[in-house]
Amino acid sequence: xxxxxxxxxxxxxxxxxxxxxxxxxxxxxxxxxxxxxxxxxxxxxxxxxxxxxxxxxxxxxxxxxxxxxxxxxxxxxxxxxxxxxxxxxxxxxxxxxxxxxxxxxxxxxxxxxxxxxxxxxxxxxxxxxxxxxxxxxxxxxxxxxxxxxxxxxxxxxxxxxxxxxxxxxxxxxxxxxxxxxxxxxxxxxxxxxxxxxxxxxxxxxxxxxxxxxxxxx
Amino acid sequence: xxxxxxxxxxxxxxxxxxxxxxxxxxxxxxxxxxxxxxxxxxxxxxxxxxxxxxxxxxxxxxxxxxxxxxxxxxxxxxxxxxxxxxxxxxxxxxxxxxxxxxxxxxxxxxxxxxxxxxxxxxxxxxxxxxxxxxxxxxxxxxxxxxxxxxxxxxxxxxxxxxxxxx
Numbered sequence: 151x152x153x154x155x156x157x158x159x160x161x162x163x164x165x166x167x168x169x170x171x172x173x174x175x176x177x178x179x180x181x182x183x184x185x186x187x188x189x190x191x192x193x194x195x196x197x198x199x200x201x202x203x204x205x206x207x208x209x210x211x212x213x214x215x216x217x218x219x220x221x222x223x224x225x226x227x228x229x230x231x232x233x234x235x236x237x238x239x240x241x242x243x244x245x246x247x248x249x250x251x252x253x254x255x256x257x258x259x260x261x262x263x264x265x266x267x268x269x270x271x272x273x274x275x276x277x278x279x280x281x282x283x284x285x286x287x288x289x290x291x292x293x294x295x296x297x298x299x300x301x302x303x304x305x306x307x308x309x310x311x312x313x314x315x316x317x318x319x320x321x322x323x324x325x326x327x328x329x330x331x332x333x334x335x336x337x338x339x340x341x342x343x344x345x346x347x348x349x350x351x352x353x354x355x356x357x358x359x360x361x362x363x364x365x366x367x
Numbered sequence: 368x369x370x371x372x373x374x375x376x377x378x379x380x381x382x383x384x385x386x387x388x389x390x391x392x393x394x395x396x397x398x399x400x401x402x403x404x405x406x407x408x409x410x411x412x413x414x415x416x417x418x419x420x421x422x423x424x425x426x427x428x429x430x431x432x433x434x435x436x437x438x439x440x441x442x443x444x445x446x447x448x449x450x451x452x453x454x455x456x457x458x459x460x461x462x463x464x465x466x467x468x469x470x471x472x473x474x475x476x477x478x479x480x481x482x483x484x485x486x487x488x489x490x491x492x493x494x495x496x497x498x499x500x501x502x503x504x505x506x507x508x509x510x511x512x513x514x515x516x517x518x519x520x521x522x523x524x525x526x527x528x529x530x531x532x533x
Contacts, residue, residue: 152471152473152475153472153473153474153475153519153528154476155475155479155515155519156477156478157477157478159406159478160406160409161406192501193491193499193501194491218477221446222444222446222447222451222452222477224444224446233527235518235522239499240499291527341501341502341504342480342483342484342504348522348528350471350529353445
C-alpha cells in the first residue's frame with residue numbers, strides 16, 4: 151500500500167480569504183462576504199478570529215485554503231488513511247478555541263479572491279485540534295475522518311479549508327474589550343516545512359503502481 | 368501582510384542560546400532553473416533532483432534507523448505526467464525499542480521539497496501576532512529527502528497514518 155505525499159504549487163496553491171478590519175455582527179462576519187484574499191502569502195495566520203473595538207462586533211475572520219493536484223491517484227484508488235500536516239509558527243487563544251479542518255471551494259486554485267470567503271463548507275474533515283494543544287515549531291497533523299477521506303479528489307484538485315472552531319461551529323465567542331483573538335499561523339508551501347496531504351491507498355487489484363505480491367517493488 | 372526584516376540563527380555559545388539575525392537567503396541555482404517552467408516540468412525536475420541526490424542505503428532520522436530497500440527513482444503516474452513522481456521504499460527500526468516501523472511502501476512524493484533550514488532565521492511581522500522567526504532555507508536535496516522519508520516513518524510510528532498494510 152503506497153504512501154503518497156501531495157503539496158501545493160503554482161497551479162494548486164495555498165493561501166487565505168478573509169474579512170479584515172471590519173465591524174460586523176457575528177452573523178455578518180461568519181456568513182457574509184469577505185473583503186480580501188491572498189495567495190502563496192508565506193508564514194501567516196491561516197485561521198484567525200478577532201473581536202472589534204465595538205461591543206459585540208467582530209474585526210477579523212481569516213480562513214486558510216490548501217489545494218493540491220491529487221488527480222494522479224485516479225478513480226481506481228481506494229484511500230485508506232490520510233493526514234494533513236502543517237507547521238505552526240505562532241498561535242493565540244484568547245477565546246479557548248479549536249482549529250477546524252473544513253472544505254474550501256475557491257473559484258480558482260491558483261489565485262484566491264475575496265469571493266472565496268463565503269465558499270467554505272463548515273463540515274469537519276477531521277477532529278478539531280485544540281489550539282492549546284498545538285505545538286509551534288513542529289509538525290502537527292489532522293487525521294482525516296471518513297468525510298475528509300471522501301473529499302480527497304482522485305481525479306482532480308483536493309481543496310481543504312481551515313478556520314477557528316467558533317466559526318466552523320457557528321459559536322460566537324463572548325466579546326470582550328481589548329480586541330482579543332484566537333488563531334494559528336503556519337508555514338506555507340514556500341517554507342521549510344510546507345503543508346502536506348499524506349495519503350495511503352491501493353489501486354484496484356494492484357498495490358499502487360505495482361502488482362501485488364509479485365515482488366515488483 | 369508579513370514584512371521581512373533581518374534574521375537570526377540559534378547557536379549555543381558558552382552554554383547560552385544565542386540568536387543571530389541575517390538577511391533572507393537569495394534563491395538558489397536549482398530554484399532559479401525552475402523559473403518559467405510549467406508545473407509538470409517542475410515536478411519532474413524536483414523528483415529527478417532528489418532521486419539523484421545520493422541517498423545512502425542506511426541513515427538515521429530522530430531515533431529511527433532507516434534502510435533503503437528500493438533505490439530512489441522517478442516514475443510516471445497512472446494519470447499521466449512522465450517522471451513526475453519521486454519514489455523509494457524503506458524499512459525502519461525504532462532505536463529505542465528495536466521494533467520495526469511498518470511503513471507502507473513505496474513512499475511517493477509528487478512535488479517534493481528540496482530546501483532545508485540552514486540554521487539561520489529572519490523575521491517577519493504578522494499582523495496582531497507580531498514578529499515571528501522564519502527559517503532561512505538552503506538547497507540541500509539529500510537532507511530534504513531524508514527529512515521527508517523520516518517524517519513518514521515518524522508518522523507511522525506515532526500511529527498517525529496506517530502502517531504495515533503492504
